[in-house]
Amino acid sequence: MQTIRIKTAASHDAERARPGPGRDLTPLLAGAATAVGGLGAVLALVGSDSPLRGPFTLFFLLAAPAGAIAAALRGLDPFGRTVAAVAGAVVVNMLVAQGMLAVHRWSVPGGIVAVTAISALILLLALVRRLRGRTTRRRTP
Secondary structure (H helix, E strand, C coil), X not given: CCCCCCCCHHHXXXXXXCCCCCCCCHHHHHHHHHHHHHHXXXXXXXXXXXXXXXXXXXXXXXXXXXXXXXXXXXXXXXXXXXXXXXXXXXXXXXXXXXXXXXCCCCCHHHHHXXXXXXXXXXXXXXXXXXXXXXHXXXXXX
């Protein structure tokens, strides 16, 4: 007779927590991306003449809405979520630019603030939806 072993979550976490070249670098990369995007937003808001201002600001303008949209699309597979999030980020940026041009209020700092506000709103709505989903599941037996 053969015994079938089932790996528990604790053994999986123990494998991920081990030191060495096999550990997960996702949190480190996420922190670096957040720092680069935040620095790009700050450089654009203060009007710095740094050569890093353009690429870092562009990274922020794509990464902030894409991260918020990806958080809202938890049900998709990773590739589909990435494609939808990047496409959504482009749409958010285009709508902000078109709206600001339509009302004759175009400015770089205004665009950064508007994209930041929309991204924060999308992320907040996704977090509220996720938290509300947890509380309703706990109430039902």
